Amino acid sequence: MTNLSEIVSADKERMRVLAMRGRNSVFRKVEKDVDYEDDDDDDDDDDVVGARDGGQEEEEEDEEDEEFEEVVEDDGLYLTPLNFSMVDSGIYRSGFPQLGNFTFLETLGLRSIIYLCPEPYPEPNSEFLRSHGIRLFQFGIEGNKEPFASIPVDTIMDALVVLTDPKNYPLLVHCKRGKHRTGCLVGCFRKWQGWCLSSVFEEYQRFAAAKSRVSDLMFIEMFDVSALRQTLNAASLTLPHVSSPQMKHTY
Template sequence: MKVDQEHNQQEHESCRTIEIVQSKSNLSTLSIDNLDSNGDEYYTPPLNFSMIDNGIFRSGFPDTVNFSFIKTLGLRSIVYLCPEPYPVHNVEFLKANRIHLFQFGIEGTKEPFVNIPEMTIREALKVVLDVNNHPLLIHCKRGKHRTGCVVGCLRKIQRWCLTSIFDEYQRFAAAKARISDQRFMELFDASGFKDAPTSPCSCSKR
């Protein structure tokens, strides 16, 4: 496993890219927890799982019970938005399935007026927009705030209007929606991503 640490001097944020190769150990054996009474396998999506666009998904933190479902997505990459180290059992799952991990350490906070690291969000978006990384899953802890900000900025790049961006954000954040997150998305300058494809759901500019 090879780890490349990149430091952004402006925001003092770090992106850790982890290249994962095929593990010799066989992790494909199904857990009995993933079998129903008839012995058939069933699938449990992670918290707040949803498809964003072709080849791009979002969710909360995947647990072992979600691995069988995630395997059906045929992922090439995961964009992880938390600073904490990826759990060992998750790393082993990525190894076994040749999934590349991109980690962007955005601190989680309950404070309403904390600055969101824009440069880190931009670096994450570059990974998300690179089709060579697709299919791809974006996730943080609950799939609400950090993931919501990245997806909201992606929607601005795709030329969604703010009403639709906020509606999508609030659908996942629900009662935990933050004005600071929505303000960040509103002020985000998407002009640096001119070559990014628009979404079929894009709406007229505000």
Template sequence: MTKFDREEEINGSDTCRTIEVEVVESLSPPPRPPPLKLSYSGDNFEVDELFLPPLNFAMVDNDIFRSGFPDTANFSFLESLNLCSIVYLCPEPYPVPNMEFLKSNGIQLFQFGIEGYKEPFVNIPEDKIREALKVVLDVRNHPLLIHCKRGKHRTGCLVGCLRKLQRWCLTSVFDEYQRFAAAKTRVSDQRFMELFDVSSFKHLPMSFLSSKR
């Protein structure tokens, strides 16, 4: 804090007065700490990589996760999940950097090419959803990540069918789907989940059938 004096004539007289003016330095908030950066290498815990989850990332069940398409910025986060498998629901080839990441971490890729149709021209292939669901339910593939492009429709349908196996009521299945799809909610997706027949999966262990809502 500093002070300075200023002399000012009043009404043209020789009388002067001294005005003390205080100059207060602006108070700025303390700097925010940098984002937490973590990585694990051998027995050493190092601070050098940002843990950033993919778009729409969430835990579905024990060792089952969902998200949108992960990019290179998400690789450190995915490493922390110790994934064994990825279920990819788009028809486009997996990008080279992503394939290299999978190879370097011993992660198996299961691709089920479901087109990203928009209503009213939606044709969700039930056979591919069933095959993908078999992979998701096989504990030998866990921990596992399910993803499509945005983690909304194709991923939402697959997770919704899993919820039916877990005996969730349709209201709860739809609520979860809508939470991720938001304004992009599709009636056709919900209709597909409603009509999906889970009877062929009744042989599942009880651990998969115990999550009720």
């Protein structure tokens, strides 16, 4: 006779399998929902799909998507964006949010989003922001895989002014996959918080993994925190200059 503990254990295993199946279903939609040109994270597709079987038929994938949609509706599962994590109280980081992540984002009560890519924000995402009164700050940093490519310090500085302003919290910062551009911004933010460099690098590498870039680590190491403090004092923790060609914000 099956006891209660065995039933509970079986239910937990079922939910784990369904949740993982749902994550893969959502991640497979990245290329459909965000049709961008190649940038700094396009070579990470294998990281997103994980150990997905390349020989699986498209028809089976569609059936899996339909099955998961039913699970979301019936069981109320929440899907976090790729590489989602809490940075600090009221500050979050992630890859690009997809349609399947919107229900989860609603639970955060976001007030602002920092978007680090130069491409226009997709209309479904913009509509989500408008319907929830979320402010979008866009800092267009080009994705570049060159080892000695320069990262725009002024743009990072402007983004940090927004990131360090509590009036913008709760806030989500993201690029495409939440690894390089987001990692650089968060790394500079950690230096402003007084983290030691080894801890800053460890956090960056935890998200970038095998895709870690020496140029990013060098940028973080050389970032001048005293210049940021001067900028924050001059701005009195207000919004960055709207006239900056690298920055856009909407309400």
